Amino acid sequence: MTTIEEVVPAPSPRDAGADGGPLLEVRDLHVEFHTRDGVVKAVNGVNYSVNAGETLAVLGESGSGKSVTAQAIMGILDMPPAKIPQGEIRFRGQDMLTMSAEERRKIRGRRIAMIFQDALSSLNPVLTVGYQLGEMFRVHQGLSKKDAKAKAIELMDRVKIPAAAARVNDYPHQFSGGMRQRIMIAMALALEPDLIIADEPTTALDVTVQAQVMDLLAELQREYNMGLILITHDLGVVADVADKIAVMYAGRIVEQAPVHELYKRPAHPYTRGLLDSIPRLDQKGQELYAIKGLPPNLLRVPTGCAFNPRCPKAQDICRTQIPDLLPVTERDGGELPGRASACHFWKETIHG
Amino acid sequence: MAELGKTDEPQDATPNVSEVDVVDAHSEEEAVAAIEAPVERGEPILQVRDLKKHFPLTQGILFKRQIGAVKAVDGVSFDLYQGETLGIVGESGCGKSTVAKLLMHLERATAGEIFYKGQDITKLSGRALKAVRRNIQMVFQDPYTSLNPRMTVGDIIGEPFDIHPEVAPKGDRRRKVQELLDVVGLNPEYINRYPHQFSGGQRQRIGIARGLALNPEIIICDEPVSALDVSVQAQVINLMERLQEEFNLSYIFIAHDLSIVRHISDRVGVMYLGKMAEIGTDEQIYDHPTHPYTQALLSAVPVPDPEAREHRDRIILTGDVPSPANPPSGCRFRTRCWKAQDKCAEEVPLLAIPERFKGSDSPAAHESACHFAEEKDVVHAA
Numbered sequence: 084m085t086t087i088e089e090v091v092p093a094p095s096p097r098d099a100g101a102d103g104g105p106l107l108e109v110r111d112l113h114v115e116f117h118t119r120d121g122v123v124k125a126v127n128g129v130n131y132s133v134n135a136g137e138t139l140a141v142l143g144e145s146g147s148g149k150s151v152t153a154q155a156i157m158g159i160l161d162m163p164p165a166k167i168p169q170g171e172i173r174f175r176g177q178d179m180l181t182m183s184a185e186e187r188r189k190i191r192g193r194r195i196a197m198i199f200q201d202a203l204s205s206l207n208p209v210l211t212v213g214y215q216l217g218e219m220f221r222v223h224q225g226l227s228k229k230d231a232k233a234k235a236i237e238l239m240d241r242v243k244i245p246a247a248a249a250r251v252n253d254y255p256h257q258f259s260g261g262m263r264q265r266i267m268i269a270m271a272l273a274l275e276p277d278l279i280i281a282d283e284p285t286t287a288l289d290v291t292v293q294a295q296v297m298d299l300l301a302e303l304q305r306e307y308n309m310g311l312i313l314i315t316h317d318l319g320v321v322a323d324v325a326d327k328i329a330v331m332y333a334g335r336i337v338e339q340a341p342v343h344e345l346y347k348r349p350a351h352p353y354t355r356g357l358l359d360s361i362p363r364l365d366q367k368g369q370e371l372y373a374i375k376g377l378p379p380n381l382l383r384v385p386t387g388c389a390f391n392p393r394c395p396k397a398q399d400i401c402r403t404q405i406p407d408l409l410p411v412t413e414r415d416g417g418e419l420p421g422r423a424s425a426c427h428f429w430k431e432t433i434h435g
Numbered sequence: 436m437a438e439l440g441k442t443d444e445p446q447d448a449t450p451n452v453s454e455v456d457v458v459d460a461h462s463e464e465e466a467v468a469a470i471e472a473p474v475e476r477g478e479p480i481l482q483v484r485d486l487k488k489h490f491p492l493t494q495g496i497l498f499k500r501q502i503g504a505v506k507a508v509d510g511v512s513f514d515l516y517q518g519e520t521l522g523i524v525g526e527s528g529c530g531k532s533t534v535a536k537l538l539m540h541l542e543r544a545t546a547g548e549i550f551y552k553g554q555d556i557t558k559l560s561g562r563a564l565k566a567v568r569r570n571i572q573m574v575f576q577d578p579y580t581s582l583n584p585r586m587t588v589g590d591i592i593g594e595p596f597d598i599h600p601e602v603a604p605k606g607d608r609r610r611k612v613q614e615l616l617d618v619v620g621l622n623p624e625y626i627n628r629y630p631h632q633f634s635g636g637q638r639q640r641i642g643i644a645r646g647l648a649l650n651p652e653i654i655i656c657d658e659p660v661s662a663l664d665v666s667v668q669a670q671v672i673n674l675m676e677r678l679q680e681e682f683n684l685s686y687i688f689i690a691h692d693l694s695i696v697r698h699i700s701d702r703v704g705v706m707y708l709g710k711m712a713e714i715g716t717d718e719q720i721y722d723h724p725t726h727p728y729t730q731a732l733l734s735a736v737p738v739p740d741p742e743a744r745e746h747r748d749r750i751i752l753t754g755d756v757p758s759p760a761n762p763p764s765g766c767r768f769r770t771r772c773w774k775a776q777d778k779c780a781e782e783v784p785l786l787a788i789p790e791r792f793k794g795s796d797s798p799a800a801h802e803s804a805c806h807f808a809e810e811k812d813v814v815h816a817a
Contacts, residue, residue, distance in 0.1 A: 144664040144665060144666060145664055259755045260527075261755055262755070289526040289527055289691065290526075290735045290737075291732060291735045291751075291752045292526075292755070293737075294735035294737075294751050294752075295751055295752070295753075297737075316664065317737065318665070318739040319736065319738055320737045321739075322738060322739045322740055322741040322743070322744065323737045323738070323741075325741075342741045346739070346740060346741050346742075358739070360665065360666060360668070360669040361694065361739050362695055362697065362698035367697070370676070371669040371672055371673055372669060373669035373670040373673055374666040374670075375670075377636065377637075377667065378664060378666070378667075
């Protein structure tokens with residue numbers, strides 16, 4: 084099979100933000116799924132941005148819309164049933180949602196790559212890992228099978244898979260979980276993208292292997308000055324690697340903050356609840372703090388603030404009016420750069 | 436098969452575990468009576484001695500030959516005391532779930548003994564085994580697959596009563612099931628609903644209610660919260676702690692989330708490749724670990740505090756866990772250990788209080804299976 088796409092010299096990948104803007108900017112993104120039971124509003128107006136070399140962690144429970152946002156950025160949502168009624172996804176200033184399918188294809192994989200959670204089900208079990216890794220080079224760069232395989236070995240070396248040359252013809256089931264995840268990372272790195280989206284990259288791994296994989300990811304990110312969007316629900320991993328954090332709940336961002344600030348002084352009751360429910364040493368033998376209730380059903384999101392039925396601070400206004408994501412300031416009005424909270428009572432939450 | 440278990444390997448000397456008070460039961464009635472007898476709080480209720488489970492690897496279709504064995508559990512000993520929670524941690528493949536299955540007698544042990552109130556359950560059968568099974572129940576990891584989607588919640592929780600009708604007479608069952616639903620914090624009206632109508636956390640509550648149905652003494656929890664959302668995990672942990680108080684239960688809590696294990700456990704055992712690497716109270720294990728594997732495991736856990744990340748002393752292990760079909764000679768951890776020396780390849784370290792800490796009062800004096808055990812505080816390292 085010859086490549087369909089003519090090989091255009093890829094624009095130099097390191098001219099990040101030629102206009103000084105962020106690498107990727109998501110503006111007021113909405114995603115909904117049309118199902119038999121009604122319209123599921125999975126993402127309701129998400130805004131975030133990532134710069135080159137920066138790590139943005141998107142934190143949220145299942146059903147918070149964190150993965151759907153990532154899939155919308157990659158353009159791998161199944162449409163239908165999914166629909167993007169409004170919003171912009173700007174990559175280096177260009178809105179990807181208005182691009183043609185062909186243009187997006189050139190960005191996907193080459194400029195923005197994704198690492199999936201479950202490496203075993205994301206790799207094709209009937210093709211060798213070498214073939215799957217080489218596909219990137221064959222399709223995007225038009226290399227021959229032989230050259231692609233050589234490149235694949237190089238990549239496997241770079242993600243520190245021992246005896247890469249001997250293992251290039253192995254199938255995914257012959258690798259351990261950690262090694263498979265390394266292959267996923269290698270695949271994402273193949274064309275040295277500007278941005279990597281990692282969707283729960285270590286959730287399926289053991290802690291010792293998780294530490295190895297996160298270390299590798301951080302090292303490669305530094306080396307290539309990539310932007311990284313890390314989607315996770317693990318507050319520990321976030322504290323280890325993130326520069327800034329966006330906390331999502333029921334399809335909205337409820338709080339945004341630089342990593343140190345968020346852990347020190349959360350400005351949203353949901354974030355505070357999450358942090359409080361981590362078992363701490365001095366609480367041994369006591370009851371853990373638990374956020375009461377359950378995450379909302381996206382078919383029937385509560386009116387007003389979606390968190391209000393579970394919130395200990397909820398007042399009447401929370402049940403009627405959706406709080407906007409507004410900047411958070413110091414008590415004296417001093418600016419707190421990069422911080423925002425979508426709570427009517429953020430002042431009480433952050434300043435006690 | 437029987438030969439498999441008999442090896443020349445020295446057995447773990449376990450000075451801390453008490454002598455097993457074997458009850459000699461000559462008839463089934465005596466065995467059942469021993470099993471039904473109450474145990475004082477703080478007395479050992481379950482005593483595991485040199486437990487082994489080897490899964491045979493065979494070759495050939497018609498004439499099967501055994502070519503080896505996966506040594507999933509290879510000589511594990513520990514005690515569970517009445518009313519306590521014993522946490523078992525370890526990476527996937529270390530044999531912790533196999534231990535759970537062996538304790539439930541869902542798998543037959545290759546060698547070793549499991550004493551429940553002085554009765555070796557690996558040798559029991561018939562009525563006595565049934566009585567043991569009633570007293571040891573299990574809560575499974577995945578609430579999405581461990582509940583039959585075609586049964587109503589009432590049928591699921593009530594099913595144990597079909598097997599043990601003495602616990603709840605037929606006319607009484609519905610009321611009993613509703614009581615159980617109430618105990619685990621679910622609306623008793625939900626008795627006719629199906630599992631798919633519940634969220635993950637609620638399903639796990641149904642699984643716990645099923646485990647409680649027969650008033651067991653021991654509940655084995657195999658990763659009970661790892662499939663749940665963070666905000667729901669705390670609810671389920673709180674529920675389990677409350678139930679332990681209320682029904683005077685003993686838990687074996689298997690998990691890989693070390694912070695949750697620390698929160699709920701009185702004692703913690705660390706497993707590596709089918710063997711217990713270290714066992715002690717939660718303080719001894721977490722604040723004064725002496726086995727290098729425990730130290731590496733603890734240091735690899737991400738700490739939810741961004742201030743800690745610059746000055747943490749992380750031990751990153753290289754490579755993967757070796758195959759349990761062909762474990763390294765000597766100490767099983769030596770292939771990934773930074774302290775490994777020749778001795779580690781030749782001699783299997785025994786699970787015992789290390790020589791250097793013997794007789795001292797320091798919290799480092801707990802059982803650790805390492806030739807070069809030394810204390811290292813990895814959690815608070817600054």
